[in-house]
Amino acid sequence: MLLLVDHLALRARSYEYLVRLFEEWEAHRNLSQLPNFAFSVPLAYFLLSQQADLPDQELGPTREKASLLLRQALTMFPGVLMPLLEYCSVRPDAAVAGHHFFGPSAEISQPPALRQLVSLYLGRSHFLWKEAATMSWLEENVREVLRAVDAGDPAVGECESRRKVLYQRAPRNIHRHVILSEIKEAVAALPPDVTTQSVMGFDPLPPPDTIYSYTRPERLSPVSRGNTIALFFRSLLPSYTTEGERPEDGGAEGLDRNQGLNRLMLAVRDMMATFHFYDPEAPHEAHAEGDGEWD
Template identity: 30%
Template structure:
């Protein structure tokens, strides 16, 4: 037990020398985080299983800091709405994060991450800092750490419902929006690595969280991920799904890409039919594709066809520059030219395509902002761009559901509050409860390196416990340890287990 527990020693935690060392370490120090003594064996149990990302041994041994998930409602259609939640400790760190953002000091943000290595907002922000400093590996690592944190915080029923396509998250909740942002940026990272099939799977997962609203407009991206990931049949199923057609109709990127998908699976007649419909609905996409592919002369039926407004121009620029290499094959260009020349009648301008549903302005703008395309940003309305004030929460919806106040004024007030004596006693009582549990199950033996999963489950059963209970107490212990640290109390882990008292000493700040 001495590897895990000892006495709680009240002491001043403002170690200026340690802070200076952390500042010098910069982003590298933030990635390393803080591994407390004895934390490795216990926390490594949580690395074994995660529904999103496999944990890494070099990551800091710490809890999620108070991130959790609750069920909001079970719906009549069988879907279940969940929400990520922040406990009081996590809310405190969130307010500290807002102060760091307001300070515009990257080093301060890095230090916050150093002390809270699994705080989602800070991970996402420092990941962006690392990307700007061309530390791509560090940026990706922090995104993975964020997804790992989400994975170990989900409700016990979430994984099964997610696999069945029945899990839902409401985008109006800020805690949920962080999940969208983390996954989006991870998809972009996977694209840089050219791991397209994995990118496609993540896009499908994110889309399944809210297919009705699709707040990140994944419908404008998912076709390219599917084709690059060699999943043409999955793309066809997506485009032809009645439910999604009612929601989205068929935007231009899907209309053209599904023709390529049919061509990939050796269905030439369906490929021609799909492309003919696409060209008829969106002649300005066909014309732009021909131009980008240096097809000369441009077939007369689509010659001089241009987007009719900024909305169509945005859709055109989102698709053609990225998709042209998918069409730039002998088969692709031959098919495109053949279909464009097949029209005997004059094509319309495509001013009001029947297949084109109007995408909500904020959702499309959010997609453009996240795509980081400066040319497209210039096409957005000024009044929309003026609302883009936060990299950590781009264009929140007007009906956002705030569960607590994270304003900088509130954060400043919380940062100067005195230590709560009642809370301190409650935390120490929780610590004692955790110690009793771990003694009961014989944690010393269970954390040995030669104990496999089967041995672990058997030992827990003999102790009338379970893996879920072990995880719960592990999380609880580490959360209490971190909260005590915030309150100025450090749990010293190098004392023998029989020492169970509280040494207040003579140099405390109590």
């Protein structure tokens, strides 16, 4: 749920709900360590500051809170910026594209689990950043982050250390969510041990302690007696079952079955003996009474 609820809240324009969820759960769930929350929450603050009915005394603090959280997100997840701009068909500034912090190495050096989370977020929510006002706000904060990086801000090194420790391997439930999302970029980032195993489309990667409420009953193979034709005729009998005859069946019941089968085979044999096949190419004998000319 935590990988999707922020997207749904922004789509529904429930910005206050997303902000409240983040404020109440951040202390014990560390939501800011998820790229989707790290970028969606500042976006929610920014969109709140764009609303016309927001009081003037709240406009400044809301906008400043949005910028602060966005700079923290860019510092923690620098590999998000370039793919996001590419999704939005925006060409980055030369100073940004050529900087080592946001350059290609930022995306390549991401741990595998973090790459999956970033691909999942961008594939699902990139279009929320396409507005011109949002892009201008993003550009302002990117430049602020670059100034902090060039100034040797210690927060940059701390974020890099946390990335290496926290995102070594995603748990199984995240892999399951990625498969169900059907976002091709996120699915392509799954580890080989997940992509090479067969999964059910309706229940991919179930938990190891899953309790199955239904088990398919074992099918008993029929016991073949005699040849295939005899087995076919036996299947025409009303008393025939899918389990077939058991070797232990005997007595009067088995005798009745054999007698019924024999009678059926004799009836079919007599019926086939009376079949006459019409050959159109065979010469026909002239009818005795049909000779002569028609008047």
